[in-house]
Amino acid sequence: MTELSTASSQPERTVTGASIQLDGVMKQYRGQDKPAVAELDLEIEAGDIVTFVGPSGCGKTTTLKMINRLIEPSEGRILIDGRDVTHENPDKLRQGIGYVIQSGGLFPHWSVEKNIAAIPRVLGWDKKRIAERTEYLLDLVGLDAATFAHRLPKDMSGGQQQRVGVARALAADPPILLMDEPFGAVDPITRVRLQDSLIAIQHELGKTIVVVTHDFEEATKLGDKVLILSEGGHIEQYAAPEEILANPATPFVEDFIGSGATLAHLTLSRVRDVPPEGVTTAQVGETSETVIRRARAAGHTWVVVVDNLGHPRAWPSLDELAAKPQVSDYIDRRLPVVARSSTLNDALDSMLAASQGGVLVTDGRGAVIGSLSIGTVMEIIRGQLSEARPEEEHTNYVEHPEGTHSGEMPVIVAADEPDEPA
Numbered sequence: 001m002t003e004l005s006t007a008s009s010q011p012e013r014t015v016t017g018a019s020i021q022l023d024g025v026m027k028q029y030r031g032q033d034k035p036a037v038a039e040l041d042l043e044i045e046a047g048d049i050v051t052f053v054g055p056s057g058c059g060k061t062t063t064l065k066m067i068n069r070l071i072e073p074s075e076g077r078i079l080i081d082g083r084d085v086t087h088e089n090p091d092k093l094r095q096g097i098g099y100v101i102q103s104g105g106l107f108p109h110w111s112v113e114k115n116i117a118a119i120p121r122v123l124g125w126d127k128k129r130i131a132e133r134t135e136y137l138l139d140l141v142g143l144d145a146a147t148f149a150h151r152l153p154k155d156m157s158g159g160q161q162q163r164v165g166v167a168r169a170l171a172a173d174p175p176i177l178l179m180d181e182p183f184g185a186v187d188p189i190t191r192v193r194l195q196d197s198l199i200a201i202q203h204e205l206g207k208t209i210v211v212v213t214h215d216f217e218e219a220t221k222l223g224d225k226v227l228i229l230s231e232g233g234h235i236e237q238y239a240a241p242e243e244i245l246a247n248p249a250t251p252f253v254e255d256f257i258g259s260g261a262t263l264a265h266l267t268l269s270r271v272r273d274v275p276p277e278g279v280t281t282a283q284v285g286e287t288s289e290t291v292i293r294r295a296r297a298a299g300h301t302w303v304v305v306v307d308n309l310g311h312p313r314a315w316p317s318l319d320e321l322a323a324k325p326q327v328s329d330y331i332d333r334r335l336p337v338v339a340r341s342s343t344l345n346d347a348l349d350s351m352l353a354a355s356q357g358g359v360l361v362t363d364g365r366g367a368v369i370g371s372l373s374i375g376t377v378m379e380i381i382r383g384q385l386s387e388a389r390p391e392e393e394h395t396n397y398v399e400h401p402e403g404t405h406s407g408e409m410p411v412i413v414a415a416d417e418p419d420e421p422a
């Protein structure tokens with residue numbers, strides 16, 4: 001419970017995923033004159049997150065579903081880890097490929113536990129193994145097993161259902177996870193948290209993950225590589241986000257990223273790229289006097305109250321603390337919190353949503369590791385903007401936090417995921 005170290009170390013990258021290769025894949029739906037996806041060649045490296053983005057109807061979902069053969073290609077081959085699976089038993093194929101859709105796609109009359117156990121049961125796992133796996137997966141996706149294992153999906157928020165959807169897709173430990181607009185149905189703040197969870201899970205497990213999204217900012221945040229498609233599943237560019245922003249391959253790409261480019265540049269900088277400022281933490285029930293003394297010694301004017309997992313509960317000033325003899329058990333549901341994998345744009349959104357001049361930074365499991373002030377974030381963003389567009393004078397919401405600017409403002413919804421363990 002003393003001052004936290006601000007040192008941050010990058011976890012080693014593990015890869016348990018499989019490579020995916022689409023070789024001359026084509027899909028012509030019956031009754032259509034043009035193919036939905038004309039001949040497509042694509043290689044996805046094991047352990048990468050690849051995002052598919054492009055205008056509506058360009059063939060993103062069709063391409064995704066050809067990977068697990070929910071849609072059978074009219075022509076071409078699909079190879080997983082070099083093995084041609086085009087004619088394998090599709091049910092068997094799908095046991096090795098997790099699939100997540102918008103809103104989680106959970107069976108509504110089944111408890112969370114039963115939903116997660118769906119594939120393990122088919123695979124004949126015994127009860128003990130299933131129970132252990134369920135608990136591990138709920139913890140992995142940030143849900144408390146004791147609270148949620150027996151709930152029905154209707155008694156959970158959209159974000160929580162989506163977390164269960166991810167846990168279910170990972171149940172049999174598949175090397176590949178396919179996700180179709182997974183975060184399309186949740187509010188923007190929950191969406192950021194789900195994106196950060198996915199990145200943390202990916203760092204921990206090293207799966208190969210393919211995500212369809214219509215949101216270019218999301219595509220650049222999540223993707224090691226981004227596939228930009230135009231009509232007919234035509235590849236306009238397939239590259240790392242930095243490469244796409246620096247060198248758009250075609251006029252289509254330039255147009256597509258156009259207005260989103262400035263924002264997308266901001267999404268390239270992560271909270272983990274900025275050393276967090278140290279914070280003093282305290283636990284419920286400690287005497288306020290001791291905590292205040294500790295915070296003053298560290299030069300802090302506020303402390304972060306955390307639970308026994310290090311998750312933040314509240315962020316009181318020393319004056320607020322001094323009003324009570326002990327640290328209270330108050331939980332602030334609107335704390336501005338971002339993960340190390342969040343973008344600086346997420347951090348700024350979070351501060352604005354909570355009307356706070358700073359944000360708490362957590363690790364992949366939600367434990368506080370420091371804080372970031374609005375001044376630091378704005379300084380970095382300003383630097384980036386002038387690097388990205390040196391010839392332009394920038395006026396954007398960073399300089400107009402009170403809505404005095406008529407241009408694009410970030411959409412902020414303060415609603416949190418209810419009942420989530422702090």
Ligand SMILES: Nc1ncnc2c1ncn2[C@@H]1O[C@H](COP(=O)(O)OP(=O)(O)OP(=O)(O)O)[C@@H](O)[C@H]1O
Pocket residue numbers: 029030032036054055056057058059060061062063214
């Ligand atoms: N079952 C189907 N039968 C006939 N045509 C289809 C079928 N499914 C999709 N299409 C057509 O194929 C094209 C590609 O559709 P697809 O759903 O793959 O696009 P998308 O990029 O995922 O679109 P969106 O972003 O709107 O979800 C579209 O023109 C669509 O109308």
